[in-house]
Amino acid sequence: MGLHKLSSPALAQTGKLGITEQMEASLYIHIPFCARKCAYCDFYSRAVEQSAPEIDRYLAWLYEEIVRQLEGFHITRVPTVYIGGGSPSFIGARRLEALFKFLAAVLPGKPDEMTIEVNPESVDDDLLAACAAGGIQRLSAGIQTFNGASRAALGRPGGASELHARLRPLAAGGFDISFDLMTALPYQNDAVLAADIESALIYHPVHISLYDLCVEAGTPLADPSYQHRDALHSPEDAASLWIKGRDMLEKAGYHQYEVSNFALPGKESRHNTRYWRMYNWLGVGTTASGTLIDDNTGSGVRYADGAEEMLSRTTLIQETLMMGFRTLEGPDAELFMQRFQTDITDVIPQTLAAWRKQGLLSATKTALTRNGLLVLNKFLADCFTELDASLMLQ
Numbered sequence: 001m002g003l004h005k006l007s008s009p010a011l012a013q014t015g016k017l018g019i020t021e022q023m024e025a026s027l028y029i030h031i032p033f034c035a036r037k038c039a040y041c042d043f044y045s046r047a048v049e050q051s052a053p054e055i056d057r058y059l060a061w062l063y064e065e066i067v068r069q070l071e072g073f074h075i076t077r078v079p080t081v082y083i084g085g086g087s088p089s090f091i092g093a094r095r096l097e098a099l100f101k102f103l104a105a106v107l108p109g110k111p112d113e114m115t116i117e118v119n120p121e122s123v124d125d126d127l128l129a130a131c132a133a134g135g136i137q138r139l140s141a142g143i144q145t146f147n148g149a150s151r152a153a154l155g156r157p158g159g160a161s162e163l164h165a166r167l168r169p170l171a172a173g174g175f176d177i178s179f180d181l182m183t184a185l186p187y188q189n190d191a192v193l194a195a196d197i198e199s200a201l202i203y204h205p206v207h208i209s210l211y212d213l214c215v216e217a218g219t220p221l222a223d224p225s226y227q228h229r230d231a232l233h234s235p236e237d238a239a240s241l242w243i244k245g246r247d248m249l250e251k252a253g254y255h256q257y258e259v260s261n262f263a264l265p266g267k268e269s270r271h272n273t274r275y276w277r278m279y280n281w282l283g284v285g286t287t288a289s290g291t292l293i294d295d296n297t298g299s300g301v302r303y304a305d306g307a308e309e310m311l312s313r314t315t316l317i318q319e320t321l322m323m324g325f326r327t328l329e330g331p332d333a334e335l336f337m338q339r340f341q342t343d344i345t346d347v348i349p350q351t352l353a354a355w356r357k358q359g360l361l362s363a364t365k366t367a368l369t370r371n372g373l374l375v376l377n378k379f380l381a382d383c384f385t386e387l388d389a390s391l392m393l394q
């Protein structure tokens, strides 16, 4: 089904879903501003001056939108809040302080987890103080790499010494720290990757996301004239670097719990886990989308950028598989049964049996193994083929 224009009455779609009385939903807030664009970035973000009035206009709109969604969807609990970007830290301590005060005033109670993405180059003492006072527990810092040559090839300023100078106060602030690191970067080899991971571990992050660099169409990296083109890795080398990174993190005590995410025990991202389990969330901001599902009928609504889409039971089953199998726990089997009135193992029995036989599906739960996750897309293709065939028979 296509997207329709979202008008105020569209919020009443929740009525059709039978979820008008009380609802719990996480909240994602998108701050789409950055100091400059990185060469690989295909996220929606705009490079502006920090003093640009458009940031303030955007925040004013954001405030209205947060209230509109909380009230319109009758949200009575917000278990997690995630402020992502762009670079939320780029807008500065003063604006963030105001955002946190606003959230404290309008949210129904205190969230269990509040996370903000920060760019180390825009972190200073005022910003850390604002985060602490604003109830932020997790800081997710985009490091990508400490290596100067790789950073330059990504269009990221500074080298290891500048990063360390920014990270020391960040790590001493009493927050749970999460780092984003990347593999398959130009000029990265095994030794550079090992040094990146060792440098990150100095700060005792509780969580690390390890992303394989993707060359996305339309980004400078995909341009034939990209200056560092020869330093990009073949898909085989890229896969091997990521696996080496994974093994180093696991050796250091971080367990993989999702395709790209590793954590110390108990320090997994609750907010992201809620997406992967397909729990309800509100999305506020440019390109942010929200999804609300009626647990009793297995249908839902997704809204984004002023438009909305009703999600059918079939679409939601597909999405539940797609999101759930990203994690080493697999989809939430109990919720699957409640929403869709069928057991997950009855929906894709052949795929599960075949993948278990190959040792790529856990013997004890409905979830891929670590090696199974490396070929997640192939697994999902098998799931959807089986699902389509069984739906045609109905």
Ligand code: SF4
Residues within 6 Å of the ligand: 033, 034, 036, 037, 038, 041, 042, 043, 045, 085, 086, 087, 119, 142
């Ligand atoms: S900081 Fe993040 S959002 Fe901003 S341009 Fe770089 S990758 Fe994109």
